Amino acid sequence: MEIKLFFKYDFDILCKTFIKEHLDALDVSYAINSVNEVVMKDNLQEEKYKTLSEALKKYGIEILTDKKSTLIERIKQAIDDMLNDDKNKHLKLSSYLSDTLNYSYTYLSTIFSENTYTSIENYTILRKVDLAKAFMCNTNLTLTEIAYRLNYSSVAHLSGQFKKTTGLTPSAFQNIMKKKKDYNLQ
Amino acid sequence: MSTTLLNIVLADDDEDDRMLFAEAIEEIAIRTKLSLFNHGQELMDYLILPNVVLPSLIFLDLNMPIKNGMECLKEIRSNPNLKDLCVAIYSTSSSEKDIEETFLNGANIYVNKPNNFSKLREVVEKVLQLNWQYHTSNLNKDTFLFRI
Numbered sequence: 401m402e403i404k405l406f407f408k409y410d411f412d413i414l415c416k417t418f419i420k421e422h423l424d425a426l427d428v429s430y431a432i433n434s435v436n437e438v439v440m441k442d443n444l445q446e447e448k449y450k451t452l453s454e455a456l457k458k459y460g461i462e463i464l465t466d467k468k469s470t471l472i473e474r475i476k477q478a479i480d481d482m483l484n485d486d487k488n489k490h491l492k493l494s495s496y497l498s499d500t501l502n503y504s505y506t507y508l509s510t511i512f513s514e515n516t517y518t519s520i521e522n523y524t525i526l527r528k529v530d531l532a533k534a535f536m537c538n539t540n541l542t543l544t545e546i547a548y549r550l551n552y553s554s555v556a557h558l559s560g561q562f563k564k565t566t567g568l569t570p571s572a573f574q575n576i577m578k579k580k581k582d583y584n585l586q
Numbered sequence: 587m588s589t590t591l592l593n594i595v596l597a598d599d600d601e602d603d604r605m606l607f608a609e610a611i612e613e614i615a616i617r618t619k620l621s622l623f624n625h626g627q628e629l630m631d632y633l634i635l636p637n638v639v640l641p642s643l644i645f646l647d648l649n650m651p652i653k654n655g656m657e658c659l660k661e662i663r664s665n666p667n668l669k670d671l672c673v674a675i676y677s678t679s680s681s682e683k684d685i686e687e688t689f690l691n692g693a694n695i696y697v698n699k700p701n702n703f704s705k706l707r708e709v710v711e712k713v714l715q716l717n718w719q720y721h722t723s724n725l726n727k728d729t730f731l732f733r734i
Binding site: 523537565567568 | 690734
């Protein structure tokens with residue numbers, strides 16, 4: 401008889417634990433600053449760098465060497481941090497990003513648009529809608545609660561942006577996801 | 587980053603639609619390599635070639651002879667090597683039943699074929715941007731579901 405197990409992931413814990421285990425195995429001194437930033441306390445020997453980079457590659461993790469892509473990842477991470485932090489989520493995105501990353505917003509937004517085919521603003525909307533989708537699928541939060549968590553001024557604002565971005569209303573999306581789950585269980 | 591070529595495939599039995607699609611994709615900023623197929627079987631034969639470079643996005647027409655889009659979608663989702671590919675349905679049908687059925691079978695994006703060229707270019711660009719974000723960002727692929 402087969403049994404299906406369902407998982408829920410905490411991306412933050414998952415990544416940090418994973419990176420920690422790999423760095424511990426290398427016997428180096430380091431500090432994990434965020435999901436995508438680690439500081440090596442001493443110079444990392446080339447041999448160890450190679451071992452680490454090979455080991456991570458298998459899991460789809462890449463060590464960024466290009467300055468632009470590193471900055472873009474840091475922008476995306478800062479957006480996530482802001483959206484997930486109750487203290488900061490009310491701040492203006494442009495000033496939050498320039499304060500955390502120490503670059504002018506104009507510079508950040510140019511680099512971002514030139515390399516990702518989308519603006520920081522559009523990416524943030526996409527990410528918020530993505531988080532709203534995750535709340536709808538994995539929690540029992542109401543739309544009102546989700547709107548509050550993601551700092552929308554009202555449910556109507558959340559629904560409007562959701563519909564405009566995904567082409568589906570929140571309820572149509574929830575219906576499809578629910579049916580999809582039942583469908584895959586058959 | 588912007589020098590990477592994005593591999594895109596389209597399976598559509600209508601020659602004019604294929605041609606217009608190719609023109610539209612040429613005109614947008616994202617650099618792509620487009621491969622065209624006349625029907626579903628041709629596409630599936632290609633996807634299972636031993637040394638194939640898998641596309642980062644598949645556009646599937648629904649109504650095609652020999653093998654239709656829905657059959658392709660089901661085959662893709664049940665093949666371990668292909669199941670994670672991003673699939674956009676590209677169809678004239680706007681029946682809610684068709685749309686829901688494609689989502690239930692694992693389509694990521696449902697696109698209604700636009701009836702003029704500038705709209706087509708806009709739509710193709712939007713799909714490619716979305717696909718790009720899902721490939722390069724930490725967005726949840728289980729809820730990668732859009733109707734455009």
